[in-house]
Amino acid sequence: MSGTCMRVAAIVLAAGASSRTAPTHKLLAPDATGLPMIACTLRAVAASRADPLVIVFGHRSTEIHAAALRGIPPERxxxxxxxxxxxxGLSRTLAAGIQAAGQHDVAGALICLGDMPRITTALLDRMIAVFIASPDRPGVMPIHDGRRGNPILWNRTLFPALMDQKGDKGARALLQQYGADMLRVEASAETVEDFDTPARLVDFSRLYTGG
Incomplete structure (x- = not known):
């Protein structure tokens, strides 16, 4: 398959219970403009070249679905x-997304976490471009200051293994197995930051994540 016609899906995982920030669900927490975190994340993902865009819900799915739609243009x-x-566990959410993406003619999938509101479209498109240039590699990972970040792009050949993961660790075991052979893209701090505590949600509420 030529690089010009290869597609990479984006799978946004938004099914967790967000127990560490209870009673507030972090994906519903607003930034300084009032936009929910999940919408901030999806605004960047929806603007990327990833296709198709798959969003996986679970806990409080009705509320989070409604919030997510605020980040997706009607035409997307x-x-x-x-x-x-x-x-x-996270592995079952991941498996549901991979199963859906695998029904399309894609060469791989970007696994994006719903709580990455500062991720940029530019980074996602760069990761896709790097992968398409070397589609025989297991995937692409962003690196910031020597640390592996998120999202991770996985080759379609690993979809069966991704669907077979267990527990709440996502694809961590596969990263240990294939990490040395994955392509690397230098990235900024947003690929390694998290918003997993009430204090961090306060920080997020002061951020302007709009373009």
Whole structure:
């Protein structure tokens, strides 16, 4: 398949319970403009060249779905689904997204976390371009200051293994297995930051994430 016609899906995982920030769900927390975190993340992903765009919900799916739509332009095609076994761990949410993306003619998939509101479209497009230039590699990972970040782009050949992961560690075991052979892209701090505590949500509420 030529590089000009290769597609890479984006899978946004938004099914977690956000127990560390309870009673506030971090994906519903607003930035300084009032835009929910999940919408901030999706605004960047929806503007990228990734296709198709798959969003996986679970906990409080109705509320988070409504918030997510605020970050997606009406003309941007996307697929929303609910991970039936999301309560058993991140791996089941990941499997649901991979299964949906795998039904399309894609060479790989970007696995994006819903709580990455400062991720940029430019980084996502750069990761896709790097992968398309070397589609025989297991994937692409962003690196900031020597640390691996998110999102991770996975080759389609690893979709079966991604769907077979267990527990709440996502694809961590596969990263240990294939990490040395993955392509690397230098990235900024937003690829390694998190908003997993009430204090960090306060920080987020002061951020302007708009372009």
């Amino acid at each position: 095609a996307h697929l929303c689904l609910s991970a039936r076994n999301h309560g058993t």
